[in-house]
Amino acid sequence: MPSPDAVVIDANGVDSLITSLRAQGFRVMGPVVANGAIVHREIRAAKQLPVGWHDEQEPGSYRLSHGDDGEMFGWAVGPESFKQSVFPSRSVLWRARRDGQDLAVEATGDDVAPEAFFGARPCEVAALKVLGGVLAGAASPDPVFTRRRETAFVVTVECGRPAATCFCTSMGSGPGAAADFDLALTELAGPSGRFLVRVGSERGAAVLAGVASRPATAEDHRARDEVLGHAVAAISRTLDAEAAPGLLARNLEHPRWDDVAGRCLACGNCTLVCPTCFCAAVEETTDLAGTVEETRRWDTCFDLAHSYLHGGSVRVSTRSRYRQWMTHKLSTWVDQFGNSGCVGCGRCITWCPAGIDITEECAAIAASDGAVKTSEPTAVRDR
Amino acid sequence: MTETEHVSPGPFVPSRYRVVDRKTENSDITTLWLEPVDRPIAPFKAGQFNMLTAFGVGEVAISISSAPGAPGAIEHTVRDVGAVSHALASSQIGDVVGLRGPFGTDWGLESLTGCNVVVVVGGIGLAPLRGAMRYLAENPAPDRKVVLRVGARLPDQIVFPEEMERWREMGVDVEVTVDVADAAWTGHVGVVTQILTELPFDGAGAVALVCGPEIMMRFSARSLIDLGVSPENIRVSLERNMQCGIALCGHCQLGPFLLCRDGPVVPYAPLAAELITEIER
Ligand SMILES: Cc1cc2nc3c(=O)[nH]c(=O)nc-3n(C[C@H](O)[C@H](O)[C@H](O)COP(=O)(O)OP(=O)(O)OC[C@H]3O[C@@H](n4cnc5c(N)ncnc54)[C@H](O)[C@@H]3O)c2cc1C
Ligand code: SF4
Ligand code: SF4
Ligand code: FES
Numbered sequence: 001m002p003s004p005d006a007v008v009i010d011a012n013g014v015d016s017l018i019t020s021l022r023a024q025g026f027r028v029m030g031p032v033v034a035n036g037a038i039v040h041r042e043i044r045a046a047k048q049l050p051v052g053w054h055d056e057q058e059p060g061s062y063r064l065s066h067g068d069d070g071e072m073f074g075w076a077v078g079p080e081s082f083k084q085s086v087f088p089s090r091s092v093l094w095r096a097r098r099d100g101q102d103l104a105v106e107a108t109g110d111d112v113a114p115e116a117f118f119g120a121r122p123c124e125v126a127a128l129k130v131l132g133g134v135l136a137g138a139a140s141p142d143p144v145f146t147r148r149r150e151t152a153f154v155v156t157v158e159c160g161r162p163a164a165t166c167f168c169t170s171m172g173s174g175p176g177a178a179a180d181f182d183l184a185l186t187e188l189a190g191p192s193g194r195f196l197v198r199v200g201s202e203r204g205a206a207v208l209a210g211v212a213s214r215p216a217t218a219e220d221h222r223a224r225d226e227v228l229g230h231a232v233a234a235i236s237r238t239l240d241a242e243a244a245p246g247l248l249a250r251n252l253e254h255p256r257w258d259d260v261a262g263r264c265l266a267c268g269n270c271t272l273v274c275p276t277c278f279c280a281a282v283e284e285t286t287d288l289a290g291t292v293e294e295t296r297r298w299d300t301c302f303d304l305a306h307s308y309l310h311g312g313s314v315r316v317s318t319r320s321r322y323r324q325w326m327t328h329k330l331s332t333w334v335d336q337f338g339n340s341g342c343v344g345c346g347r348c349i350t351w352c353p354a355g356i357d358i359t360e361e362c363a364a365i366a367a368s369d370g371a372v373k374t375s376e377p378t379a380v381r382d383r
Numbered sequence: 384m385t386e387t388e389h390v391s392p393g394p395f396v397p398s399r400y401r402v403v404d405r406k407t408e409n410s411d412i413t414t415l416w417l418e419p420v421d422r423p424i425a426p427f428k429a430g431q432f433n434m435l436t437a438f439g440v441g442e443v444a445i446s447i448s449s450a451p452g453a454p455g456a457i458e459h460t461v462r463d464v465g466a467v468s469h470a471l472a473s474s475q476i477g478d479v480v481g482l483r484g485p486f487g488t489d490w491g492l493e494s495l496t497g498c499n500v501v502v503v504v505g506g507i508g509l510a511p512l513r514g515a516m517r518y519l520a521e522n523p524a525p526d527r528k529v530v531l532r533v534g535a536r537l538p539d540q541i542v543f544p545e546e547m548e549r550w551r552e553m554g555v556d557v558e559v560t561v562d563v564a565d566a567a568w569t570g571h572v573g574v575v576t577q578i579l580t581e582l583p584f585d586g587a588g589a590v591a592l593v594c595g596p597e598i599m600m601r602f603s604a605r606s607l608i609d610l611g612v613s614p615e616n617i618r619v620s621l622e623r624n625m626q627c628g629i630a631l632c633g634h635c636q637l638g639p640f641l642l643c644r645d646g647p648v649v650p651y652a653p654l655a656a657e658l659i660t661e662i663e664r
C-alpha cells in the first residue's frame with residue numbers, strides 16, 4: 001500500500017517511532033531535561049522527552065518551567081545543537097608511531113553508529129545545511145561530517161512555541177520545516193498527543209511504516225497551519241538578512257563596534273552554542289611511548305590565538321573580534337559560501353552572559369548606516 | 384606518477400617526506416629539500432603552499448620555494464619563529480616530516496607571456512616567489528622584461544643572494560636594498576619603495592608579483608600604481624593563521640577570503656587593497 005504523504009500519530013506513536021528508529025540501528029539522540037536545560041541525550045522511549053516543559057529565553061537568560069499541559073515539544077531550542085553530533089568538539093585526525101628515524105602515519109576511522117536527530121528544530125535542520133555548505137562543500141570535504149550527516153536520520157519537529165530570542169522568520173529557516181528532513185512532526189493543538197507527520201524521504205517512509213497512524217485529513221493540515229501561524233505571530237525579533245551583508249561590509253569602522261566591545265567579554269559562548277560556527281584548531285601531542293596524535297577541537301574567533309600569526313595576534317581588540325564574528329555570520333559568509341551563516345536560532349543571544357543581541361547590533365548599525373569612528377586607528381598592524 | 388598514488392587516506396593525513404638535503408640560508412632561515420617516502424603530493428604551481436608537520440610538534444603553512452615541474456626534491460624555506468618552524472628548520476638529513484598539499488592559488492605564471500613583470504619582495508617573501516623567479520629567469524621571452532626589487536632589514540638577512548646573482552646573469556634586472564647597512568654593504572640603503580621609483584618599461588600593461596610584510600606590500604602597491612601598473616595587475620600573497628589549508632578550519636579568513644582557498648595569491652584590486660590597509664582584519 002503506498003503510504004500517504006502525511007499521517008497523524010498519537011503519543012504512543014511517538015514512542016513507537018523511537019523504537020522503530022532504534023530497531024533500524026539508529027542511536028536516537030533526542031531532547032531531555034538535564035542540568036536545568038533541554039539538551040540532547042540518547043533516548044529509548046518517549047517518556048524521556050521533556051513533556052510539559054517550556055523554556056523562557058531572553059538575552060542572557062534561559063529558564064525552564066513545567067506545566068501540566070502535556071505538550072511534548074513546547075519549547076524552542078536549548079544550548080546544544082546537533083552540531084556536536086556531526087562535528088564533534090574533539091576528534092583525533094591521525095596517529096603516527098615513531099620507529100627510530102622512520103615513522104608510520106595512520107588515519108583514524110570514524111565508526112560511531114548512525115544517529116537519529118530526534119526533535120531537531122527546523123532552524124537546526126537549516127543549520128546542518130549551512131554547516132554542510134562549509135564542511136561537505138569544500139574541495140576536500142571533511143570526512144567525519146560527511147559520513148555522519150549522510151547517515152543521520154532527521155526527525156524535525158516544527159515549532160509551536162518559539163522563544164523570545166528566535167528570529168528564524170527573518171532568516172527563512174522556520175518555524176515550519178520545508179526540506180532536508182526524513183520525517184517532520186507538528187504537535188497539533190487541542191486534545192494533547194496528536195502529531196501530524198510528513199514524510200521527507202524513502203527512509204522516512206520506511207521508519208514510519210512500523211508506526212500505528214491514520215492518514216491526515218484536511219482538518220489536520222489546517223491545525224498545522226494554525227500552529228505555525230501562531231508561532232510566526234509570536235516571533236518578535238527581526239533581522240534584515242538581505243540588507244545585512246552590504247550593511248556590515250560598508251560599516252567596518254562604525255562606532256557601534258566600540259559600543260559592543262564595551263559590553264562583550266570575548267568569552268566565546270556565542271560561538272560554542274552557534275549551530276553553524278565551524279572554526280577548529282589542531283593540536284599535536286606525543287605520549288610517553290612516542291605515539292603522536294593529531295586532534296582537532298572546536299575553536300572560537302574570540303580567542304586571541306585564533307588569529308595568531310608570526311608571534312602575535314592579528315585581531316587584538318575585542319572590537320575586532322566581535323566584528324569578525326558578526327560580519328562573518330551575516331556578511332562574509334555569503335562571500336565565502338554563498339549563503340548566510342546565521343539561521344536565527346537565537347542561541348547566541350540567550351547564552352551571552354552580557355545579553356548581546358545580534359539583531360539589535362545589526363539594527364543599531366543600520367540606524368546610523370555610514371557613521372564612522374571619529375578617532376583614527378591608533379596603529380597600523382603589520383603582521 | 385599514476386592517479387592512484389595521489390589518493391589520500393583523508394584530507395588531514397600527511398604524506399611522509401624525507402629531508403634529503405638542507406641549507407642554512409642565514410641565522411634563522413633554512414631551506415629543506417624533501418622527497419616522498421611513499422605517497423607524493425599532486426603537482427604544484429608557483430605560489431602554492433604545503434602544510435608541513437614536524438611530527439610531535441605541530442603543523443604550519445610553508446610555501447613551496449622550488450620551481451614547478453623541476454626534477455628532484457621539492458624545496459621549502461623556513462624561518463625559525465616558533466616551536467613548529469624551529470623543529471622544521473632544525474630537522475636533519477634523513478628525518479621524516481609530514482606534508483599535505485599543494486594548496487591555494489598561484490602566481491599565474493601562464494598569464495605572464497607577452498607582458499613585463501615586476502617582482503617586489505620583502506624579507507623572506509622571496510621564498511614563495513622563488514619558484515616563479517626561477518621559471519621566469521630560466522624561460523626568457525623576447526617580449527618580456529623581468530625586474531626584481533628586494534628589500535631586507537639587514538645585509539645578512541638577504542635570502543638567496545647567489546641565486547639572485549644568477550638571475551641577474553640570465554637577464555633579470557635585480558636591485559637589492561637594506562634598511563640598515565653594515566660596514567661591508569655597498570648597495571642601496573632604504574626601504575624597497577625607494578628602489579621602486581622607476582621601471583625600465585611602461586608600468587601600464589605590466590604585471591607585478593608582490594610578497595612581504597603587509598605594510599611593505601601596501602606601500603609597494605602604491606608605488607607600482609604611481610608607475611602606471613594597473614591595481615588589477617598587482618598580485619599579492621597574503622597570510623593568516625592556517626590550521627587546515629583546505630577551507631575547513633576558519634582561521635585563514637580575511638574579510639571575504641578564505642586565504643587557503645581564495646589565496647594566498649590574490650589581486651590587489653578590488654578587494655585586497657582595503658583589507659591590507661586597515662587594522663585588525
Ligand atoms: C600561505 C602561507 C605561506 C607561508 N609560507 C611560509 C614560508 O615559505 N616560510 C616560512 O618560514 N613561513 C611561511 N609562512 C608562515 C608560517 O606558516 C608561520 O611562520 C608559522 O605558522 C609559524 O610557525 P611557528 O613556528 O611560529 O609555530 P608555532 O609558534 O609553534 O605555532 C604553531 C601554531 O600554534 C599556534 N600558536 C603557537 N603559539 C601561539 C601563541 N602564543 N598564541 C596563539 N597561538 C599560538 C598557532 O596557531 C600557530 O599557527 C606561511 C604562512 C602562510 C599562511
Ligand atoms: S549567529 Fe546566533 S542566531 Fe545565528 S545561528 Fe548562530 S547562534 Fe543562532
Ligand atoms: S558576544 Fe556575548 S557570548 Fe559572544 S563573546 Fe561576547 S560576551 Fe561572549
Ligand atoms: S586554513 Fe583552515 S580554512 Fe583556511
